[in-house]
Amino acid sequence: MSLWEYANPKKFMALSARVLPWVTGLAATTLLVGLVWGFFFTPDDFRQGSTVKIIYVHVPSAMMAINVWVMMLVASLIWLVRRHHVSALAAKAAAPIGMVMTLIALITGAVWGQPMWGTWWAWDPRLTSFLILFLFYLGYIALWQAIEDPDTAADLTSVLCLVGSVFALLSRYAVLFWNQGLHQGASLSLDREEHVADVFAWPLWVSMAGFGLLFLALVLLRTRTEIRARRLRALEARERMQ
Amino acid sequence: MWALLIRDLRLATRAGGGFGLSLAFFLIVAVLVPFGVGPKAATLALIAPGILWVGALLSCLLSLDRIFALDREDGSLDLLATSPIPLEGVVGIKALAHWLTTGLPLAAFTPVLGVLLNLPAAGFGPLVLSLLIGTPALSMIGAFGAALTVGLKRGGLLLSLLVLPLYVPSLIFGAEAARRGAEGQEILTPLLMQAGISLGTIALLPFAAAAAIRVNLR
Numbered sequence: 389m390s391l392w393e394y395a396n397p398k399k400f401m402a403l404s405a406r407v408l409p410w411v412t413g414l415a416a417t418t419l420l421v422g423l424v425w426g427f428f429f430t431p432d433d434f435r436q437g438s439t440v441k442i443i444y445v446h447v448p449s450a451m452m453a454i455n456v457w458v459m460m461l462v463a464s465l466i467w468l469v470r471r472h473h474v475s476a477l478a479a480k481a482a483a484p485i486g487m488v489m490t491l492i493a494l495i496t497g498a499v500w501g502q503p504m505w506g507t508w509w510a511w512d513p514r515l516t517s518f519l520i521l522f523l524f525y526l527g528y529i530a531l532w533q534a535i536e537d538p539d540t541a542a543d544l545t546s547v548l549c550l551v552g553s554v555f556a557l558l559s560r561y562a563v564l565f566w567n568q569g570l571h572q573g574a575s576l577s578l579d580r581e582e583h584v585a586d587v588f589a590w591p592l593w594v595s596m597a598g599f600g601l602l603f604l605a606l607v608l609l610r611t612r613t614e615i616r617a618r619r620l621r622a623l624e625a626r627e628r629m630q
Numbered sequence: 631m632w633a634l635l636i637r638d639l640r641l642a643t644r645a646g647g648g649f650g651l652s653l654a655f656f657l658i659v660a661v662l663v664p665f666g667v668g669p670k671a672a673t674l675a676l677i678a679p680g681i682l683w684v685g686a687l688l689s690c691l692l693s694l695d696r697i698f699a700l701d702r703e704d705g706s707l708d709l710l711a712t713s714p715i716p717l718e719g720v721v722g723i724k725a726l727a728h729w730l731t732t733g734l735p736l737a738a739f740t741p742v743l744g745v746l747l748n749l750p751a752a753g754f755g756p757l758v759l760s761l762l763i764g765t766p767a768l769s770m771i772g773a774f775g776a777a778l779t780v781g782l783k784r785g786g787l788l789l790s791l792l793v794l795p796l797y798v799p800s801l802i803f804g805a806e807a808a809r810r811g812a813e814g815q816e817i818l819t820p821l822l823m824q825a826g827i828s829l830g831t832i833a834l835l836p837f838a839a840a841a842a843i844r845v846n847l848r
Contacts, residue, residue, distance in 0.1 A: 520795055520798055523791075523794070523795040524795050526791060527788075527791045527792045527795060530788055530791055530792075531778065531779075531788065531792060534779075534782055534785070534788050535781070535782065540781065540845055540846065540848065543841075543842075543845040544778050544842055544845055544846070547778070547838050547841055547842050547845075548778060548792065550838070551774065551796070551835070551838050552795075552796070555795070555796045555798070555799065558799045558827070559795075559798045559799050559802075562798065562799040562802045562803065562823075563798075563802065565802065565803070565806070565820070565823070566802045566806060
């Protein structure tokens, strides 16, 4: 029994069919608990007022935006090394989710920044690197859509994902060099003294778990769709042969 | 390898090779900017280093799809792939040829445009230097992008979508060096970072580009 068994599409379909309802239910509950707790049962910040509550959407989506890219990177590596089709399809399925997460983080940040910083957008390093990450997602998705042959597309997008990761990281530190930051540092940490107050931290952890589970549910669902779409194409091709 | 380099240079400089086209494009970009932002000398001096860097980057982009597309069309890319030179070497040579016909002339031509855009006198040296150091990375990254899209019929637009985000670090450090030079600050740090990016891309990207070409020729 090893993880690689689920590289077999049939096994993956069977397992994901069983797991998907549970993950979806869990994601819905966690998100509901985290967001309701965060929005209605935490006090207003003494300086930011009620705008602080956007943190329960902004931070988890920003975290997922980066984690989804990392997941795509791992999936691409698995595809390049072991040629498991499920892996390539999972990377393909994850990209639009990551792009939307990036967009959510950017938009919620702008909505919060307007009353707090007095501006919708500033060329701050964090904001800028997220915008660049968004462009990377765009390019990756566009390359998937441009190539017809699925194996060629998987190979080329995997190479792009590897190279893109290096450059995304490089850009992240290049923009630090380029402009001073307006964005605050990390609000959550496991080991530092300075930390967001526990009243805010707990619902935030729950929302982050909720966003993670939501991503898991969506990526399973979308991978299943991709596998079905590919089966359909194979069936059509077979019928045309006869 | 020499033969390949000379062949590519010849193809690029002869009629229909597109040599000079990117220079003309660069000129037009630099001429259009004052129409857009107004002719005030102080404003132009402020934005000149950045505009010239962005212009150089866009003109570089213009000729990228020629790196592999024509060879792919007439089948010489298949011959190159089966030749005794490793494909990584072919990619490197092609990027070098692209740089010699685009990056180098752009860097040499920039001072003229700097005069047009009222670049402060102290900025000329750093700007040309940063372009000389930075444009090899542009050519190499571009060759990688061209390798990714060589199998596509209309890859040009996709190519720019893929390549431009990869240009961000080079642009940041290049324009920063030029801006600091124009303001009379020290320019060593951004130049060193830029050199690091150029060397890193030259060392690593030929492998990625060659892998992409192998996939596309499969």
